[in-house]
Amino acid sequence: xxxxxxxxxxxxxxxxxxxxxxxxxxxxxxxxxxxxxxxxxxxxxxxxxxxxxxxxxxxxxxxxxxxxxxxxxxxxxxxxxxxxxxxxxxxxxxxxxxxxxxxxxxxxxxxxxxxxxxxxxxxxxxxxxxxxxxxxxxxxxxxxxxxxxxxxxxxxxxxxxxxxxxxxxxxxxxxxxxxxxxxxxxxxxxxxxxxxxxxxxxxxxxxxxxxxxxxxxxxxxxxxxxxxxxxxxxxxxxxxxxxxxxxxxxxxxxxxxxxxxxxxxxxxxxxxxxxxxxxxxxxxxxxxxxxxxxxxxxxxxxxxxxxxxxxxxxxxxxxxxxxxxxxxxxxxxxxxxxxxxxxxxxxxxxxxxxxxxxxxxxxxxxxxxxxxxxxxxxxxxxxxxx
Numbered sequence: 001x002x003x004x005x006x007x008x009x010x011x012x013x014x015x016x017x018x019x020x021x022x023x024x025x026x027x028x029x030x031x032x033x034x035x036x037x038x039x040x041x042x043x044x045x046x047x048x049x050x051x052x053x054x055x056x057x058x059x060x061x062x063x064x065x066x067x068x069x070x071x072x073x074x075x076x077x078x079x080x081x082x083x084x085x086x087x088x089x090x091x092x093x094x095x096x097x098x099x100x101x102x103x104x105x106x107x108x109x110x111x112x113x114x115x116x117x118x119x120x121x122x123x124x125x126x127x128x129x130x131x132x133x134x135x136x137x138x139x140x141x142x143x144x145x146x147x148x149x150x151x152x153x154x155x156x157x158x159x160x161x162x163x164x165x166x167x168x169x170x171x172x173x174x175x176x177x178x179x180x181x182x183x184x185x186x187x188x189x190x191x192x193x194x195x196x197x198x199x200x201x202x203x204x205x206x207x208x209x210x211x212x213x214x215x216x217x218x219x220x221x222x223x224x225x226x227x228x229x230x231x232x233x234x235x236x237x238x239x240x241x242x243x244x245x246x247x248x249x250x251x252x253x254x255x256x257x258x259x260x261x262x263x264x265x266x267x268x269x270x271x272x273x274x275x276x277x278x279x280x281x282x283x284x285x286x287x288x289x290x291x292x293x294x295x296x297x298x299x300x301x302x303x304x305x306x307x308x309x310x311x312x313x314x315x316x317x318x319x320x321x322x323x324x325x326x327x328x329x330x331x332x333x334x335x336x337x338x339x340x341x342x343x344x345x346x347x348x349x350x351x352x353x354x355x356x357x358x359x360x361x362x363x364x365x366x367x368x369x370x371x372x373x374x375x376x377x378x379x380x381x382x383x384x385x386x
Contacts, residue, residue, distance in 0.1 A: 001137055001297075004205040005144040006230040010186025013126030014059045015216040016194055017133060019231035021046040022057030022214025025133035033132035036083040039124055041065060049217050052226025056217035059129070063121045072099030075123060082128045085268045090131035093197035095123070098189055101170040126190050134198065137233065138270075140297035142198045143205040146178040150186040168192055176202035182222070208234030236297055244272065244322045245299040249312040250279055252287030259290065262309045266292045266302055272322070293320070332376040335362045339373040348377055 005011070005019070021027060031044055041064030049058045072095060079091040134142075152163050163185050164172070171192035180186065215228035251259075259276055266274040273293040281287040290310065294302050296319070303315045327344045329351075337358035340351040350373040352366075358373075359366040 001139045001211075002141045002143065002205055002208045002234045002236060003134070003137075003139045004208075004232045004234070005142070005200075006232075007144060007147050007187070008230065009180070009182065009218065009222065009225065009227045010148050010150065010188075011191040011195065011229055012188040012218060013123070013130060013190035013194060014061060015218050015229040016191060017126060017130045017216065018046065018057045018059040019214050019216030019229050020130065020133035020137065021059060022216060023137060023212045023231055023233045024214075025136045029136045030129050030132045033082045033084075033087050033135075034125055034128050037078045037081045037124060037128060039063075039078060039121060042121065042125060044125060044129060051215075051217050051228050052222065052224075054215065054226050054228065056215035056226065056228040058217040061122050061125045061129075063125070065121050072096075072102070075099075078121075078124045079128050082131070084135065086270070087128060087131040087135050090134065090197050091124075091127040094127045094131075094190070094193040097171060097193040097196050098167070101167050101189075123190055127194060130194050131197075139198075139233075140270075140295070140301075141206070142195070142200045144176075144195065144200050144202055146176045146202060147172070147187050147192075147195075148180040148182070149177050150180060150182040150184050152183040165189070171196060175200070184220075205232075205234065207237045209237055210234045242321045242323060243296060244320050245294050245296045246318055246320045247292040247294065247299065247302055247306060248289055248316045249306050249310060249314065250281065250287055250289050251310050251312055252281050252285045254310050254312075258309060259288070262290065262306065265305060265309070266294075269301060269305065270294065270298050271302060293322070330377065332373050332380065334358050334369050334372045334376065335364075337361055339369065341373060341377045343377075348374060350374055350377075 021030070027044070027046055034042065034044065043062040045060040047058050047060055048055055050056075075095050076092055076099070079095055080088050082088040082091055150163050164187055165185065167189045168185070168187055171189055172187070175192070175195065210232055212233040214231050215226070216231065218227040218229070220227050263274040263276070271292050271294040275291050276288045277291065279287045279289050290306065292302050292306065299317060303317070306312060306315050325344050327342055329340055329342050331338050331340050333339070335358065339354040339358055342349050342351065350370045355366050355369045355373065359369045362369065
């Protein structure tokens, strides 16, 4: 998916999160990502509000902890626990960008620098929540119109500073901006850091089919215009339905542990499948071919993964057509342990990881757990397993 933003009145972390929730990012999946951080005493909701005569989605964030100052290391420790892993990676990248900027401004170590206004736990919700919403929507590319920068001053822990604040201006390196007639802060450090972490391109979006539009509401009210971040979600055009990218590289000097890590990393980053096959190479050397099947939009990211992790000198790619069969997933209990069962048109199969976990807990063979799970599934469905 492609996300295009129009920050006519600026951008903040909660405006971006509100826009993504308005586009349909499942609130339960966003909350689950935050829960994985171990954060306590927080709440996250989405509400429809009016701003300047139009409807927008507001991300309503609450925490029981009103501290606004923490070390960057404290926040990084939290966001790195988010799941799935790509969510943690993006959120941590945003926090590292903030920490690096503040450290450079104050001559401190990035891990130990104290974040003041953005050191509150709401920054965890903003960064992890936005990363989780992008992941849930399948966003692979982010494009934005120029960011509107206000003027005047902003009050912070270091006193009254010109707007935008020094940290924000540093975080905007590489971004395209424009002036606007609004006073005060229109782009927050968290908003700027999230756009940087997402690899935002400040250019018109590529051709896409629009599938949704939404607006993320800001907290300020303006007399003559809505305070909202416009977000448009679209599908890339130019690829036939069912088209997938097949990435391949042949290696003979990569340890098995690294190959396994690459396969898992590719799947965590959204690959549809990843595997290896044996190959006989030049000079009679045994090797293997590493295959990654993915959406064409993921090709640049996963190609970079293969190059960086294996040290290979090149990655081949070609287009293939995939015809996925419809499938559903349900769950049964085996000895009080939840085991997911995947069902296709002609076959049902228990999830192996759940089977092994239940077998270990019950002290019985995995095969016995799989048979009981399949029997429980077919009994409930009233049909045979095939």
